[in-house]
Amino acid sequence: MSNELTDKAFWANYWESKKDIAFNVPVNHTFHKLLSKLITENKLSSAIELGGFPGYYTIFLKKYFGLKTALFDFYIHPKTLKEVLNINDLSEKDISVIEGDLFKYEPQAQYDLVLSCGLIEHFNDTKDIINKHLSFLKPGGTLFITLPNFTGVNGWMQRKFDRDNYDKHNISSMNPNLLANYCTSLGLKNVKAYYYGQFSIWLENRAQQPGLVKLFFKALWFTGKITTKIIPIESKLLSPYIVLTATK
Secondary structure, eight states: OOSBSOOHHHHHHHHHHOSSOOOOOOTTOTTHHHHHHHHHHHTOOEEEEETOTTTHHHHHHHHHHOOEEEEEESOOOHHHHHHHHHHTTOOTTTSEEEEOOTTTOOOSOOEEEEEEESOGGGBSOHHHHHHHHHTTEEEEEEEEEEEEOOSSHHHHHHHHHOHHHHTTSOGGGOOHHHHHHHHHHTTOEEEEEEEESSSOOOOTTGGGSOHHHHHHHHHHHHHHHHHHHHSOOOOTTTOSEEEEEEEO
16 A cells, blocks of 8 residues: 555554444434435445445445445454444445455446545545545546544644544645645546534544543533534534545
C-alpha cells in the first residue's frame, strides 16, 4: 500500500481492541439521509464500500435499500465480520467481501455507487486515494466520501488527549475546497464538498482517560450539543464530518 499513515498491524489491533462492534445497523445510521437521497435520485442498484470493515454501510445499503453490495478492505477479520453480519440477519452470501491492497488490486467489477467513510484521511496523497475510488465506479456513477473533521473542536480534543490517533490522520486532507478541486481536476462532475453534522466529539481512548478528562469531555459534549440545538449550524469549528460527492 502506498503513502499510508497506518498498516495492517494497526488495524488488527484497532478492531481487536474495540468492544460492541457487532450491532444491528439502524435505518437512521450516520449519513442515512444523504445516501437515501442519492440512491433515490440516481436510481442506484449496486455499491462498494472501500476501507469499510466491518462493513456497516455495506450492510446498511443491502438491508434497507436492497442494493447489490461489496466490501473492500486492506484488513478483514473473519470472526468479527461474521458476528456483524449475523446480528443483522445476513451472511457472507449476501455481500461480496474483498481483502486486498487498494493500490495493487485490479477491480473485477464497477458499481453505481462507490463510497468510503473514514478512509482517505489515512493517506498522505489525498488526490491519489480519491482517484483509486474511480476505478471501481461506473461512468455516470456516484462517488460518496466522508471523513472526520479534525480542524475544529473535535480535532482539538484528539490532538490534546489522543495524539497517537490524531497523528494517524492527514489533517491537510480535511479541507472541503481542496477536496472539491481534486475531484474537478480528476474530471468529475456535480462536485460538492461541505462540513456536515451538528456538534459532536469523540475519543478512541476515552475509556482509558482519567476521571477529570472524562468529566471535561462530558461537559464539552453537552455544551456543544445544546448550542447547536439552539443554533443548528454546520461549520469548520463544530461539525464532526466532511462530505464529498461527485459524479463520474
